[in-house]
Amino acid sequence: MKIANKPIKSYLLIVLALTAFFGYASDPVKSQDGGIVDTEQEVKDYILHHLKDSHDFHLFSYTSDGERKHVGFPLPVIVWGENGLTTFMSSEFHHDDSGHVIVEKNDSRFVKIHSKIYELEEGATTVNFDDHHHPTNAYKVLDFSITKSVFGILIIGLLMLLWFSRLAKQYKNKSIPTGFGRVLEPLVVYVRDEIARPNIGDKHYRRFTGYLLTVFFFIWIMNLVGLMPFGFNVTGQLAVTAALAVLTLIIYTFSAKKDYWQHVLWMPGVPIFVKPVLAVIELAGHFLIKPFSLLVRLFANISAGHIVVMSLIAIMFTLKNELGTVGATGLSLVLSFFITLIEVLVAFLQAYIFTMLSALFIGMAVEEHDHH
Amino acid sequence: MTVPNLVGAGLIVIGAGIGLGKIGGSAMEGIARQPEATGKIQTAMIIIAALLEGLAFGALFLGK
Incomplete structure (x- = not known):
């Protein structure tokens, strides 16, 4: 069984790896319409269209x-x-x-x-x-x-529900998870021990770990799906990142302790005429700057990544006359391959940073100060 | 994009580059002096780099 399984698995892997290039390569073929076309304009339009949400699932x-x-x-x-x-x-x-x-x-x-x-x-x-x-x-x-994004969110949401409820169930029967749960467990432990606990504090971190795990896995999986051919560009939609940032805003607003509000509204230990100025700055930071930085960072990083990858793929059309078909295709293949590898890293990093900053903001809100 | 927009985008990137360089350089120095604190220094470095990046992206986004 095992011997028979292995080659099939590796063939499947190779086919999967090749579809990545296939999907990318077949995308900009659209700009190869008959007649005289402005390749640069077509590439620009194609990339802008790719970044947007759409009402149908367009394969090619x-x-x-x-x-x-x-x-x-x-x-x-x-x-x-x-x-x-x-x-x-x-x-x-x-x-x-x-x-x-x-x-x-x-x-x-x-x-x-x-x-x-x-x-x-x-x-x-x-x-x-x-x-x-x-x-x-x-x-x-x-x-x-x-739309395409809503469809993607529903599919991935369902998939996550399946994975994590299965993982949770496995802890009731056995001591260690089996199957795909073994991939998820170290990540869950990582988010709890490296992100939630040090930033929120030992006393309160348990309440917020669920939310942090949800945003971490949602953003990470969505980023990775966005890199796949025929995938959905969900985390590159402003509405999606804004909704995530507003969730964090709601959580740290409603879980904030008295100490936190005192530091926001009437900062102790500073001269009286500075207090109103600081209150205005702190309130703007609480309600505008923190969520805005969260939403713009994720949106801009993912959009920028998509634009770079698509532009590098478009090299095979824009530089065809200068380098020849083989040269331009080779250059675009090499460059887009390595940029895609970096994007896989960015996909993780952005999920980590969003979760980390959410934990930090929540930690600032629930922290209790010792009064001397 | 107009010329002022492009110049502004360039200035933002120069500023962000200087900032990231300083953060990265100081983190390297810190790690070299105290290798046992590598984890903590890296976490702090990533947070500050993320805040800076948010600012730079925000500026680019508003100036678009």
């Missing part, structure tokens, strides 16, 4: 018989517009992203422009744009769609 596209063919699967669109709740599948837009395809549902007309869904005004049949390419006779609707 190709041109046959002079027609663009898209391969992927649709996701449900759930919007709240003028006539209440409306649901339909995103395939009804036919991969249109410029507002040409109009979907009529529930007496309303919907169009999709730059991954945002708009509802047309009464009686309008086409979208008019102003100089900045904003629609003038359509407005945004409340969008609760299961």
Whole structure:
């Protein structure tokens, strides 16, 4: 059994490793349309489009018989517009992203422009744009769609629930976990002993370890999934990182002790005329600067990583004339390979830093000072 | 991106580079003097580097 299993496993590994390049390599093929194209502009558009959330799962596209063919699967669109709740599948837009395809549902007309869904005004049949390419006779609707990111969060959330409930159950029956739990256990212990306990303190750390473990694994797995071909760029969405930062803000606001509020509002030990100034600074730090630094750091790091990797892959198109096809492809392969390795490190580091700073902020809030 | 934006981005990166260099250099010195405190120094170094990075990214993000 063991001997028979091993070669299959290693073949699978090799195939998996190769798909990484395959996925990347097949991505920018989109810019290889017929006719004269501005490669640089196409690459820029492609990268910006890649960073955004989308309403359908787009795997790849190709041109046959002079027609663009898209391969992927649709996701449900759930919007709240003028006539209440409306649901339909995103395939009804036919991969249109410029507002040409109009979907009529529930007496309303919907169009999709730059991954945002708009509802047309009464009686309008086409979208008019102003100089900045904003629609003038359509407005945004409340969008609760299961987008690519939401889909990714649900899948990974479910997977994490499965892994960790299994790990927890194993401790009840046996003394050591088996299977994938052996990979997770040292990380759980690491977050508890190296992040939660030293920063929050022995007295309170148990209450917050659950939250810290959740954000750590969520961010780490999401970062890694974002690096995979056909993956979801979830931690590179401002809304997602903002939600995580607000969770941390809520936790350290509501668990803060009297001592902490005293230091924020009326700092002891400084001259009286400095106290109001310090209170303003401390309040801004508490409610704005701390969450803002958390959300922008994660978002910017992951987005920057994606932009760098995609730009390096695009070298095979932008430098094709200077280096030749083989030279440009080789250069982009080598560079993107090593940058992707660094990105794997960054994926861990950002999860670590987010968890670490959350623990630090919570630790500052629950700390009890000795009064001399 | 306009020219002032680009110059601003360059200034931010220079500032962040100097800051990161100082943090890294001091951490190296600290570790060389007291190798047994390596873990603690690394943790503190990463926290300060993360705070600096947040500031730099925030500035780049606002200036975009």
